[in-house]
């Protein structure tokens with residue numbers, strides 16, 4: 001069969017269970033909790049031994065369908081959808097950061113992201129190292145053994161500075177650091193972040209994906225390219241993502 005195109009994958013990512021009413025579009029499951037046949041099945045779900053939905057803060061069928069749709073169009077290993085782009089950025093960075101670590105980035109960032117790095121993360125003992133990301137020597141000098149991520153926007157909002165991703169990815173990977181990139185300003189069908197060495201892609205789905213700021217949302221897209229075992233602290237991130245994946249597939 002001919003490989004499905006981008007539009008086909010967006011429109012025809014199937015959902016897991018048939019809707020009782022035969023709805024063609026994925027229903028919005030407006031529920032916090034779920035019913036189980038037995039106490040044992042409930043225990044297994046809450047302990048993460050089965051993929052059943054247990055509580056909507058963790059997973060919800062509608063959100064999971066959105067994640068599957070993004071996995072289908074990006075070819076990513078795992079996708080986690082969150083309440084906003086800022087939630088995606090803060091969750092991704094909090095997962096890899098620890099007191100005493102640093103994030104190498106630029107001051108050319110979306111305003112709230114800059115403030116999150118400079119003020120919020122700093123209050124937890126995570127240093128924000130802003131440098132000129134167009135100067136590779138400077139970037140190389142800033143990355144050290146406590147760097148938990150090289151974080152950037154592929155085209156910065158609002159300065160429109162374009163990152164030389166292949167060069168930056170090479171520096172990050174040579175130093176054993178994941179490249180985390182906010183790609184909100186370039187939609188998936190024109191830009192494939194993994195082809196440029198991005199390990200974790202962050203997207204505010206509020207923008208292109210919602211059709212122009214009609215609903216707030218964010219995505220963490222993991223391409224499975226980073227070897228998390230190189231860092232004990234960072235290994236925590238992969239364990240969470242991989243477990244979710246194993247349970248779902």
Ligand SMILES: *Cc1c(COP(=O)(O)O)cnc(C)c1O
Nearest residue numbers: 084085086110157184204206217
């Ligand atoms: C809008 C935006 C965000 C924040 O996303 P929200 O969904 O509004 O939280 C982050 N990064 C960039 C580049 C953005 O344009």
